[in-house]
Amino acid sequence: MSVERHGISVGIERVSCETIIVFKAKGKLTHDDYQAMIPIFKTTIEELDSSALKILVDISTLTGWELRAAWDDFKLGLELNSKIDKIAIYGDKSWQELASKVGSWFVSGDIKSFEEYDSAIEWLID
Structure with a gap:
């Protein structure tokens, strides 16, 4: 039996004196996933x-x-537009760079994509 796992988890990570909100997206996201997470x-x-x-958005296991x-x-x-300072998008998806560019049109904070988790964290706390 094949089980389809999908959803968004929300967590808080403390790095030095900074607080980072971490989103972990998994599988193909649905409207119900957002209704549960928001x-x-x-x-x-x-x-x-x-x-x-x-905010760190981990899309390393996102399929769509x-x-x-x-x-x-x-x-x-x-x-959330006015409350966002930085969003780091982590994953190895070829479309993450496009997503960060499109997102930057609608979010006042900085958005950047990363292929390495630690690089994303370092950029957020810099």
Whole structure:
């Protein structure tokens, strides 16, 4: 039996004195994945009380989005626009560079893609 695993986990990582919100996307994301994650994420950023969010998006195991999930992702980016300082996109996908460029049109903070996890973290805390 083949089990399809997909979803988005949200975590907090402390590096030196910096707080980084980490998203780990797995499989092909659905609208339901965003519906489950968004309340957790909003509670996390309220507790952090930060107006300069540093976010790591780990897409190393992402295979894609359903159209409605891509729309959810776009809306979340617009909603958080003014609170984002930096977004690092980590993974080895050939399309991650394009995603970071398109995202930069809609997010006021800096967005950059990385093929190495440690490089992404170092850029976020710099």
